[in-house]
Amino acid sequence: MKFKLKTYLTPLLLGVLLFAFSGCATVFRGEHRDLSLASEPDGAQVFINGMYYGRTPLKLELRPNQPYTIEFRKDGFETEVRHIKNEIGVGWVVLDVVCGVVPVLIDALTGAWYDLDQKYVNAILKRQQEGV
Numbered sequence: 001m002k003f004k005l006k007t008y009l010t011p012l013l014l015g016v017l018l019f020a021f022s023g024c025a026t027v028f029r030g031e032h033r034d035l036s037l038a039s040e041p042d043g044a045q046v047f048i049n050g051m052y053y054g055r056t057p058l059k060l061e062l063r064p065n066q067p068y069t070i071e072f073r074k075d076g077f078e079t080e081v082r083h084i085k086n087e088i089g090v091g092w093v094v095l096d097v098v099c100g101v102v103p104v105l106i107d108a109l110t111g112a113w114y115d116l117d118q119k120y121v122n123a124i125l126k127r128q129q130e131g132v
Contacts, residue, residue: 033064037059037120037121043055045073046072048068068116070082077127077128080126
């Protein structure tokens with residue numbers, strides 16, 4: 001009987017310890033959020049906070065603990081700028097507080113509490129006017 005109890009108790013205890021020493025949002029959602037970027041027409045260069053990431057259509061994983069400025073650039077078209085904000089998920093904060101100090105610290109440090117205010121951005125590029 002003791003052997004069977006140990007067999008079931010050990011994984012249960014490990015699971016409880018893992019959960020106690022990690023943040024709820026980190027465990028259930030991770031530290032990154034998906035962001036899909038598209039443009040009309042396709043093939044626009046995408047710059048996020050000044051860094052080049054590729055051409056549309058594009059799917060990225062971004063850390064949600066900061067805002068982003070996204071530029072869509074294509075020859076013959078005006079640059080389109082979009083802003084992505086971040087917002088804190090109050091439910092995750094409450095859940096972490098209930099679970100203890102360690103989850104609060106982990107989720108706060110990793111930024112897992114945060115969400116991006118958009119998951120999909122489609123930029124419609126306007127043709128540049130000739131002679132301007």
